[in-house]
Amino acid sequence: MNDAVLIWSYLASQPLLWLTATLFAYWAGDSLYRLARRNPAANPVMLAVIFLAVLLGITGTPYREYFEGAQFVHFMLGPATVCLAVPLQANLKAIRKAVVPIAAALLAGSFTAIVSALAIAKMFGAEAGLLATLAPKSATAPVAIGISEALGGQPTLTAVLVLLTGMIGAIFVTPMLNGLGLTDWRARGFATGVAAHGIGTARAFQVHDTAGAFASIGMGLNAVLTAFLAPLVLPWFL
Amino acid sequence: MVPALAIILAFQLAGEVISRAGHLPLPGPVLGMLAMVAALAASARLRAMIRPVAQGVLGHLSLLFVPAGVGVVAHLPTLAAQGPALAVALVASTLLAIVVGAVTFTLVAKLVGSTPDE
Numbered sequence: 001m002n003d004a005v006l007i008w009s010y011l012a013s014q015p016l017l018w019l020t021a022t023l024f025a026y027w028a029g030d031s032l033y034r035l036a037r038r039n040p041a042a043n044p045v046m047l048a049v050i051f052l053a054v055l056l057g058i059t060g061t062p063y064r065e066y067f068e069g070a071q072f073v074h075f076m077l078g079p080a081t082v083c084l085a086v087p088l089q090a091n092l093k094a095i096r097k098a099v100v101p102i103a104a105a106l107l108a109g110s111f112t113a114i115v116s117a118l119a120i121a122k123m124f125g126a127e128a129g130l131l132a133t134l135a136p137k138s139a140t141a142p143v144a145i146g147i148s149e150a151l152g153g154q155p156t157l158t159a160v161l162v163l164l165t166g167m168i169g170a171i172f173v174t175p176m177l178n179g180l181g182l183t184d185w186r187a188r189g190f191a192t193g194v195a196a197h198g199i200g201t202a203r204a205f206q207v208h209d210t211a212g213a214f215a216s217i218g219m220g221l222n223a224v225l226t227a228f229l230a231p232l233v234l235p236w237f238l
Numbered sequence: 239m240v241p242a243l244a245i246i247l248a249f250q251l252a253g254e255v256i257s258r259a260g261h262l263p264l265p266g267p268v269l270g271m272l273a274m275v276a277a278l279a280a281s282a283r284l285r286a287m288i289r290p291v292a293q294g295v296l297g298h299l300s301l302l303f304v305p306a307g308v309g310v311v312a313h314l315p316t317l318a319a320q321g322p323a324l325a326v327a328l329v330a331s332t333l334l335a336i337v338v339g340a341v342t343f344t345l346v347a348k349l350v351g352s353t354p355d356e
Contacts, residue, residue, distance in 0.1 A: 022308075026301045045300050049307040056311055063312045070305030076295065077302045078250045079243070081267035083292035085274035092279060101347040109339025117331035124323030130316070134327060138335060141303045146265030156309025157316065161328065163307055168332045176333060177340055184344050186354055191339030195332050198299055210354065218339070224272065227264045 012061070018069030025051040040170035040203055045163055063156075077142035081223070084140070088220040095217055098186060105187065106218065109194035110225045111233075113138035118237045128238050129153060135234050137161045139226035140197040140219055147230050162197065169196025170203035185210040193218025242291035245284070249274045 011017040029047030036042035056066055067074070095102060117134050126134070133153035136144040141162045148158035173192050182188055189211030192200040197219045205212030253273065254266030262269070278285050310317070317324065347353070 022304055023301075026304055030300075045303045045307055048301075048304045049310060052304070052308045053311045056308070063309060066308060067305060070308065073302055074305040077306075078267040078270075079246050080295050080299055080302055081265075082246050082249050082253075082270040082274050083288075083295045085271045085278055086285075086289055086292035087296070088271070089275045089278040089285070092275075098347065098352045100350045101343045101352055104346040105339045105343035108342040109335050112338040113331055113335035116334050117327045120327040120330055121320075121323050124320070124326065126320060126323050126327075130320060130323075134324070137328065138332070141306065143265055143268055145306060146267065150263070150265070154313065154316075156306050157313045159303060159306030160310045160313065160317075161324065163303060164328050165332050168329050169336060172333055173336055176336065180337065180341075182340050182344055184340075184347060184354060187340045187343035187347065190343055191336045194339050195335035200336075202300075220271075224264070224268055227268055231263050 012065065015069035015072065018061075018066045019072055020069075021052060021055060022048070022070045022073055025049075025055075038206060040167060040199070043163070043167050043170075043199065045199075046167065049160075049163075077145065081140070081142040084216075084220050084223070087216045091213055091217050094213060101187070102190065102217065102221070105190055106194060106221050106225060109191050109218070110138065110222050110229055113195050114226070114229055114233050118233065122237045131237055132234060133157045134161060135230040136226050137165045138195050138197065138222060139230075140223050143223040143227060144197075147227055151231060151234060163199070166196045166199025169200040173200065173203060174207060186214045189214035190218040193220075194222040197222070239291055242288050245288065246274075246291065249277075 025048040026044065028051060029044035032047055033042045033044040056063065114135055117137060118131055121131060121134055129152065132151035133148055135151060136147035136158060139147065141159055144158050144162045145155045148155045169192060173196070177188050185208045189204040192204050193215030201212065201215035201219050204215035249270035250267050253270030256262070257264055257266040257269050278288065
């Protein structure tokens with residue numbers, strides 16, 4: 001009994017336990033996602049977050065203590081953002097061939113995502129901190145977290161909103177654009193990448209290769225544009 | 239793998255330094271990414287070196303969101319209080335942004351005569 005307490009207090013003071021738990025939770029979430037035939041509603045990140053949240057609740061572990069271990073995974077978001085250069089550079093040719101529609105759709109999509117989200121939240125009476133947290137939600141998570149921090153939002157809440165945004169996009173994009181009769185895979189993929197970042201991009205690759213390639217372009221470009229637009233647009237709603 | 243990781247981290251580091259020193263709105267990793275696009279376009283040797291590691295990292299991109307996502311436990315009161323506002327804002331703005339983006343792309347592509355390859 002005393003041993004168990006000693007072992008627990010050792011584990012609680014080390015990053016090992018929660019780092020291991022994070023990897024296992026993601027493994028479990030990813031397995032369930034595959035079992036559900038990659039249905040976007042069974043998003044592996046959301047499942048892993050639920051498993052870990054329940055585990056933290058049961059063990060009475062505060063988030064700060066969890067993060068001591070999980071920060072090694074979190075740290076990789078920065079290098080991963082730099083790595084996005086590889087698919088972007090590989091698609092430079094496709095970007096040059098459609099540079100005008102890409103620029104127009106990027107501006108229209110990115111602007112719509114930020115302004116409509118802020119306008120609706122403001123209508124519901126959301127205060128400044130929440131608006132700053134919400135503004136970058138269509139950008140890919142590592143970038144959105146950085147923007148939220150810079151704007152005075154709550155980065156961890158932004159991460160959750162980013163995930164939800166991606167899931168919403170991935171679930172609804174195909175039936176919605178089919179209903180509108182839009183058949184250009186470049187347009188469909190690009191708009192999905194702009195509005196629903198990596199989770200939307202993963203969905204686009206499942207539907208069509210061209211859509212996937214253009215979705216990754218949209219995600220990469222919107223990561224840059226959101227960093228410019230969010231600080232410009234946010235003051236309109238404060 | 240070690241040289242590739244070192245170079246990726248160096249681009250992020252340079253991005254952070256420039257972003258902070260210049261008080262730029264772009265986060266350091268995004269500046270690093272832009273510089274990396276230019277560097278990759280310029281050097282085939284760098285492409286061959288970085289690509290396998292980048293693909294490895296991007297293949298597990300979802301995992302990296304988990305620690306921040308677990309932060310939801312610290313925000314349950316906010317989420318409960320602002321639930322309807324956030325739900326409506328997220329669903330409406332995401333769907334609207336996809337439609338506006340896809341329609342704009344399609345119309346402008348027709349206007350300038352840009353056709354898909356297939």
